Amino acid sequence: MPNQNGKVYGLTILSPIIDDEKATPSHDLQIRNYLAKLPTDERSPFALALAPATHLARLVVMDDVIYVGMPACEEHLKSKYLIFESNCDGNLTSYLTGLATSIPQHLDAIWSHCVGYPGAANLQAFLDYMKSCQIETTFFFAAVNDKSVPETLRALQTQHAVADFIANHQGADPALLQSDFNQLLADLKAMPVQKPGAMAPDRDIKTGGRNE
Numbered sequence: 001m002p003n004q005n006g007k008v009y010g011l012t013i014l015s016p017i018i019d020d021e022k023a024t025p026s027h028d029l030q031i032r033n034y035l036a037k038l039p040t041d042e043r044s045p046f047a048l049a050l051a052p053a054t055h056l057a058r059l060v061v062m063d064d065v066i067y068v069g070m071p072a073c074e075e076h077l078k079s080k081y082l083i084f085e086s087n088c089d090g091n092l093t094s095y096l097t098g099l100a101t102s103i104p105q106h107l108d109a110i111w112s113h114c115v116g117y118p119g120a121a122n123l124q125a126f127l128d129y130m131k132s133c134q135i136e137t138t139f140f141f142a143a144v145n146d147k148s149v150p151e152t153l154r155a156l157q158t159q160h161a162v163a164d165f166i167a168n169h170q171g172a173d174p175a176l177l178q179s180d181f182n183q184l185l186a187d188l189k190a191m192p193v194q195k196p197g198a199m200a201p202d203r204d205i206k207t208g209g210r211n212e
Contacts, residue, residue: 003137006146008055009091010137013084013130015114017061027113028061028080034109035059045106047196051098052090053149054196059084059110082114087140089148093127100126153194161188 003010018027025033038044046057060083067074088095099107104120111117118125147155165184169177 003092005140007089007148008087008140009089009095010140011084011086011088011092011095012135012137013082013133014062014135015082015084015111015117015133016078017080017082018113018115019079028063031082031110031113032061035061038106042195045103046086046099048103049099050102052088052095055087055089055149055152057084057086057088079115082111085137092131092134096127096130097123149196150193153196157191157194158188 017031020027023030041047044057046054062077062081062083064077064080065075086095100120100123107120107126112119116129118129120126161184165181169180172180
């Protein structure tokens with residue numbers, strides 16, 4: 001199915017940027033300036049959005065296509081474009097609706113510089129606009145296709161904790177090894193899932209081991 005890879009939906013949107021010689025700074029530069037100031041960790045708008053979770057989100061201003069030489073045909077875009085790529089859980093409508101209702105200020109600050117953008121307040125118009133700018137996604141950045149974001153984050157936590165456990169228990173007494181491993185399982189079960197956008201797996205799990 002186009003745009004769908006297992007449980008992950010791949011969204012690619014190209015929105016033409018307004019070309020207005022009177023705008024100072026230019027609309028594409030205003031987008032770049034805004035994007036440069038957005039946090040990319042758990043404070044990211046896409047990490048905070050009350051939408052089906054985002055595996056990956058990327059916003060890029062494309063000035064033109066690149067001519068790679070013969071035998072390719074030299075072509076140029078009629079305008080600059082804002083590219084939005086996302087791998088997310090759920091379906092397109094629920095994802096876009098979640099973005100529009102939870103981070104409308106960021107969406108409007110970015111897409112208000114694009115031709116025909118109606119604003120996030122008019123939800124149906126917003127959905128229609130985004131879908132009209134959508135192109136088919138054929139390449140996915142998400143590392144998995146059958147797990148949700150919370151499931152993936154939990155797996156990463158477990159992987160990190162088990163790796164630490166192994167490193168800390170080289171040559172440990174079997175009785176201590178079993179006791180500490182049972183405690184590790186209990187700690188993992190009780191531990192909250194890592195926040196989306198966090199830079200690294202949570203290291204609060206105590207993995208025990210020998211004191212050298």
